[in-house]
Amino acid sequence: xxxxxxxxxxxxxxxxxxxxxxxxxxxxxxxxxxxxxxxxxxxxxxxxxxxxxxxxxxxxxxxxxxxxxxxxxxxxxxxxxxxxxxxxxxxxxxxxxxxxxxxxxxxxxxxxxxxxxxxxxxxxxxxxxxxxxxxxxxxxxxxxxxxxxxxxxxxxxxxxxxxxxxxxxxxxxxxxxxxxxxxxxxxxxxxxxxxxxxxxxxxxxxxxxxxxxxxxxxxxxxxxxxxxxxxxxxxxxxxxxxxx
Amino acid sequence: xxxxxxxxxxxxxxxxxxxxxxxxxxxxxxxxxxxxxxxxxxxxxxxxxxxxxxxxxxxxxxxxxxxxxxxxxxxxxxxxxxxxxxxxxxxxxxxxxxxxxxxxxxxxxxxxxxxxxxxxxxxxxxxxxxxxxxxxxxxxxxxxxxxxxxxxxxxxxxxxxxxxxxxxxxxxxxxxxxxxxxxxxxxxxxxxxxxxxxxxxxxxxxxxxxxxxxxxxxxxxxxxxxxxxxxxxxxxxxxxxxxxxxxxxxxxxxxxxxxxxxxxxxxxxxxxxxxxxxxxxxxx
Numbered sequence: 001x002x003x004x005x006x007x008x009x010x011x012x013x014x015x016x017x018x019x020x021x022x023x024x025x026x027x028x029x030x031x032x033x034x035x036x037x038x039x040x041x042x043x044x045x046x047x048x049x050x051x052x053x054x055x056x057x058x059x060x061x062x063x064x065x066x067x068x069x070x071x072x073x074x075x076x077x078x079x080x081x082x083x084x085x086x087x088x089x090x091x092x093x094x095x096x097x098x099x100x101x102x103x104x105x106x107x108x109x110x111x112x113x114x115x116x117x118x119x120x121x122x123x124x125x126x127x128x129x130x131x132x133x134x135x136x137x138x139x140x141x142x143x144x145x146x147x148x149x150x151x152x153x154x155x156x157x158x159x160x161x162x163x164x165x166x167x168x169x170x171x172x173x174x175x176x177x178x179x180x181x182x183x184x185x186x187x188x189x190x191x192x193x194x195x196x197x198x199x200x201x202x203x204x205x206x207x208x209x210x211x212x213x214x215x216x217x218x219x220x221x222x223x224x225x226x227x228x229x230x231x232x233x234x235x236x237x238x239x240x241x242x243x244x
Numbered sequence: 245x246x247x248x249x250x251x252x253x254x255x256x257x258x259x260x261x262x263x264x265x266x267x268x269x270x271x272x273x274x275x276x277x278x279x280x281x282x283x284x285x286x287x288x289x290x291x292x293x294x295x296x297x298x299x300x301x302x303x304x305x306x307x308x309x310x311x312x313x314x315x316x317x318x319x320x321x322x323x324x325x326x327x328x329x330x331x332x333x334x335x336x337x338x339x340x341x342x343x344x345x346x347x348x349x350x351x352x353x354x355x356x357x358x359x360x361x362x363x364x365x366x367x368x369x370x371x372x373x374x375x376x377x378x379x380x381x382x383x384x385x386x387x388x389x390x391x392x393x394x395x396x397x398x399x400x401x402x403x404x405x406x407x408x409x410x411x412x413x414x415x416x417x418x419x420x421x422x423x424x425x426x427x428x429x430x431x432x433x434x435x436x437x438x439x440x441x442x443x444x445x446x447x448x449x450x451x452x453x454x455x456x457x458x459x460x461x462x463x464x465x466x467x468x469x470x471x472x473x474x475x476x477x478x479x480x481x482x483x484x485x486x487x488x489x490x491x492x493x494x495x496x497x498x499x500x501x502x503x504x505x506x507x508x509x510x511x512x513x514x515x516x517x518x519x520x521x522x523x524x525x526x527x528x
Contacts, residue, residue, distance in 0.1 A: 077414045
């Protein structure tokens with residue numbers, strides 16, 4: 001059974017069809033890349049999966065459970081972790097508080113299973129090399145550090161499915177490698193990742209499969225190599241090839 | 245001496261309201277302009293029950309029920325309306341409550357207010373009230389500090405900073421808002437519990453919107469969300485408000501001068517705190 005299954009998902013806002021008949025499955029432990037030109041509906045699809053937008057039709061199941069009618073916080077409690085393009089870090093809180101607030105939002109039993117939350121916080125900071133900055137305001141971090149902290153926080157909060165929206169946006173080239181490493185670490189921990197990216201080599205280097213969206217529809221799906229070689233992808237990004 | 249004791253009573257009875265309000269408006273960045281509405285409803289429920297039954301226990305119970313219901317109403321409205329609409333609606337609820345109080349003469353005596361409110365036996369003098377106010381202040385500051393540093397405080401702050409990010413972590417906005425409004429309401433009720441028997445008079449003029457502006461000014465001047473800041477500004481601004489009474493000006497001049505002074509303080513406070521007033525997504 002797939003961890004996440006989207007069936008005929010659609011979204012209409014003010015008579016504009018934003019998403020149309022989106023269907024694909026995400027198996028447990030897979031890293032799936034979601035690509036497409038600006039305005040193709042990638043982030044909107046994330047908003048629908050995480051519950052911030054209510055779909056107009058179709059279904060979303062997580063681990064076999066229908067979640068289409070659940071609120072964003074209920075979906076988060078069922079294991080969906082979201083990493084936002086504009087950094088989901090609370091800048092006025094310290095780094096420690098940023099991690100603590102995520103852990104404290106977990107269901108009671110899951111929180112108990114984690115043991116001493118202070119130790120989990122220390123471990124998370126250590127994971128991203130920020131052990132000495134726990135008492136600092138998160139707003140003082142660089143974009144790359146914020147991104148690493150956000151992903152590590154989501155990992156420690158025990159999420160099963162990660163929705164990463166352009167994790168390398170606003171990150172220095174040096175730190176992009178670290179972001180890729182931490183995403184691979186997610187996979188080695190058995191986590192499932194759906195990732196939106198414009199950086200195709202980056203996507204090709206970490207993903208098992210790629211889904212291409214255009215004008216709210218899935219137009220292509222396959223391994224990174226298959227997608228990279230396909231004529232449709234070139235047409236989507238560069239227009240129709242006049243030589244063919 | 246009595247004047248200083250009076251100032252202590254005022255500060256002590258204002259603090260629970262201000263610290264509760266600071267939690268919602270300052271830390272939670274919810275545009276709540278209805279604490280006076282909560283105060284007028286709980287105040288009248290408490291005093292009408294007290295006058296009609298003579299029982300403090302029943303009066304407290306009645307006040308607690310009223311504060312819970314009105315706090316739930318505000319929480320419900322805050323969850324269903326956007327920030328600006330809620331701000332306007334909270335003013336509307338306050339003014340509606342005041343209109344009911346002013347016009348339900350058979351129950352509230354309308355614009356005459358309710359005089360001769362009995363005092364509990366252990367609060368017979370100004371000094372007794374001052375001691376009670378000091379104890380109430382210390383307990384309130386201690387409890388609100390604990391709440392501020394608790395997981396609930398962090399969740400409230402996270403929702404204030406970025407609602408979507410907070411929800412994506414699993415933070416339940418409904419639960420946090422309901423708790424925040426109830427804590428704020430209990431603070432307001434505690435203030436009424438001491439202040440009204442101290443005055444021995446419940447008068448609708450004390451619940452006009454100008455009083456709400458004074459609450460906003462205290463919270464903004466003290467740095468929205470800061471417990472110590474709100475405490476300090478309550479002490480300083482209340483002392484200033486009372487001290488201005490002694491200015492060598494005629495009564496007809498004193499009133500407008502006081503209004504202008506506090507208008508100026510509010511302007512300066514909002515100017516310097518403008519980055520801390522609204523959620524990050526929509527700072528002015």
